[in-house]
Amino acid sequence: MRGKPLVAVVSAGISKFGRMDAYTGRDLFLEAVDETFNRCPNLDPKMDIDAVFVGMMSEAFEHQGHVAPMLSHSAGLLSAPAIRTEVACASSAAALRLGIFSILSGMYDVVLVGGVEKMTKRTTPEATEFLGMAADFPFEQWTGVTFPGLYALMAMAHMHKYGTSEEQMGLVAVKNHHNGALNPKAHLQREVTLDKVLSSRMIAYPLKLYDCSLISDGASCAIITRPDIARKFTDTPVYIIGSGHGSDALGLFERDDLTSLMATRRAAKEAYEMAGIEPKDVDVAEVHDCFTIAEIMAYEDLGFCKPGEGGRFIEDGTPMLDGELPVNTSGGLKAKGHPVGATGIAQIYEIFLQLTGQADKRQVDGCRIGLAHNVGGSGASCFVHILRGEM
Numbered sequence: 001m002r003g004k005p006l007v008a009v010v011s012a013g014i015s016k017f018g019r020m021d022a023y024t025g026r027d028l029f030l031e032a033v034d035e036t037f038n039r040c041p042n043l044d045p046k047m048d049i050d051a052v053f054v055g056m057m058s059e060a061f062e063h064q065g066h067v068a069p070m071l072s073h074s075a076g077l078l079s080a081p082a083i084r085t086e087v088a089c090a091s092s093a094a095a096l097r098l099g100i101f102s103i104l105s106g107m108y109d110v111v112l113v114g115g116v117e118k119m120t121k122r123t124t125p126e127a128t129e130f131l132g133m134a135a136d137f138p139f140e141q142w143t144g145v146t147f148p149g150l151y152a153l154m155a156m157a158h159m160h161k162y163g164t165s166e167e168q169m170g171l172v173a174v175k176n177h178h179n180g181a182l183n184p185k186a187h188l189q190r191e192v193t194l195d196k197v198l199s200s201r202m203i204a205y206p207l208k209l210y211d212c213s214l215i216s217d218g219a220s221c222a223i224i225t226r227p228d229i230a231r232k233f234t235d236t237p238v239y240i241i242g243s244g245h246g247s248d249a250l251g252l253f254e255r256d257d258l259t260s261l262m263a264t265r266r267a268a269k270e271a272y273e274m275a276g277i278e279p280k281d282v283d284v285a286e287v288h289d290c291f292t293i294a295e296i297m298a299y300e301d302l303g304f305c306k307p308g309e310g311g312r313f314i315e316d317g318t319p320m321l322d323g324e325l326p327v328n329t330s331g332g333l334k335a336k337g338h339p340v341g342a343t344g345i346a347q348i349y350e351i352f353l354q355l356t357g358q359a360d361k362r363q364v365d366g367c368r369i370g371l372a373h374n375v376g377g378s379g380a381s382c383f384v385h386i387l388r389g390e391m
Contacts, residue, residue, distance in 0.1 A: 003276030005239035007103050008230035009387065010223050011040035012349040017218035017337035018187040025062055025118035026074050028219035029054075032114060032342075033075045036221040042233045043110075043223065045077060050108035052082040053099045055091030055115035056341035060130045062118050071116065080112070088134035089290065090376035091115055092220060093344030093383035099224050100243055109229065114221035115346075117339035127215050131340070134377035136251035148212055148291070150252055150378045152204035155293035157258035159206065161308065164296060166206050168311035170197040172292040173210045173334055175320055180331025182321075182361040187216045187337030211292040216337030220345035222352070236356045242275030242386035244268055250380045259308075261379035264301035268373075271384040272303075279303030282325060282386075283367035284354050286347035288375040289332040298373055299327070302384070321362060329354060329362045344374040344383065355389035 013035025015028040023031075037045055052072040059065040072082035085094040092115025099111040119127050132141050135150065158164045174194050180186040192210060200209035223233070230237035246266025249255050255262070272278060279302060287302065289295035296310035304325060305313040313319065319327035330336045330350040333343060351370035353359040370387045 002274065003241060005227040005241055006243060007100050007224040007240050008227045008237040009240065009348065009352055010225055010230050010233040010237050011036045011043065012222040012352040013039060014185055014220045014342070014346050014349050015218050016185050017216050017339060019120045020217040021120070023118070023217065025064070025116045025219070026071060028118065028217060029071050029114065029116045029221070030074055032219040032221040036223060040223060040233050045075070046079065048110045049077055049080050049112050049223070051102060051111050052077055052080050053085060053095035053111065053113045054082065055085045055093070055095040055344060057086060057088055057091050057117060058130045058133065061122055077112065087381045088376035089288070089338070089340045090344055090374045090381050090383050091341045093372070093374035093385070096222070096224070096345060096348065096385065097243055097245060097383060100240065103224065103226055110223065110225045112221065112223055113345060114219065115341040115344060116219035117341040118217050119215045119339055120217050124215065139251050139253060146204070147378065148204040148207055151291040151293055152207045153252060154258045154297065155206050155291070158293060158297065161259050162311070164311040166198060167194065168315055169206070169211055169292040169296060170194050171314045172289060172295045173197045175314065176289060176328050176332040176334040179321055179329050179362055180335025183331050183336060186331040186335050187214050188331070188335045207291055207293070213290045213333035213338040216339045218337055218339035218342045218346070220342040220349055222345050222348050236390065238352050238355045239388045240385055241388050242271035242384070244271030244274070244384040246270070246382045248380050250377070252378060259297065261297060261301055261375065261382060263379050263382035264298065264373065264375065264384070267382040267384040268302050271386050275386040277369060277386065281369050282371045283369050284329060284351065284364045285325065285327045285371040285373065286330060286332070286350050287327055287373040289328055289334050290338060290375070292334070294375065295328070295332070302371070302373060326364050329359065329364060344372070347372040347374060348385065351387050355387060
């Protein structure tokens, strides 16, 4: 399977991300589905789509469980069997991986994968509690630690071991806000200065307000199919050539090293080997920047730079939009937003746009290989997918 396309992405769409007060999660999913279908007029949804896999983290946000058949039915796909996946913030990346498996098995030919989360109707303490359910209950949740607190521990460890600075983490926020300002579907479409980031309200030392991703509403969707029939639906398919999944201990207290996510390293190794490429071959990447330190750690864990050099990597400008390896051209979770169930496929959407030359003001010239990196919780789960445009 090395270097061979696993599946083809023939279309993708997302809703507007943000505080969408007039929308339910179902409404947002339909918005993403509409864009996906409109981008692929040769597809007959009712006739061609064999199954639906949708990621969602918590029914607590809308008091709605059993969401997969509801969303499938709403999209007019009642005859397609539907399954929900839950792997915390990586729920829709898991939906994609299961969709890939289902096509490789020969069970299905065309699958719709997606994700959704409606988070802003809850108060910040409520949303924090629901998100915290992805941490270890007796040893993390019970003590009152939140996800900003957990990633703050990682940041402190990284700073202590490697000398990473608050300024370097702040540069991640500056970069991603710049990219988000170019993305009409981003939650925050405004630039920030480094001074504003560093002077913003402290959340969990050393992480400040602008080091943290957003509580957002949003949905995402993509259609994947067998590579040999992809051109039936589009002239510009994008191929997934690598898929990796890694896991680790749920609680930080059970891990040997807080400066690296072993789940990312495992997922990346599998994806790179399957794709037959190396990190230096990647032209554009969407990584899981739930906090600015998470993006710096991702640079290292994905092999874009050596351990401990993530701070210098951003300082040197390498992951900037006009840099050697643009990272989070969408604005990332930091500026585009982080409706957790939707994030994984939203990353695929951005890479799909980049590899088909449809990313408008944030388009990376000549990109051919893209990578999407989606983490669940504080790093107990990770999915890495590698995509290739037309040769």
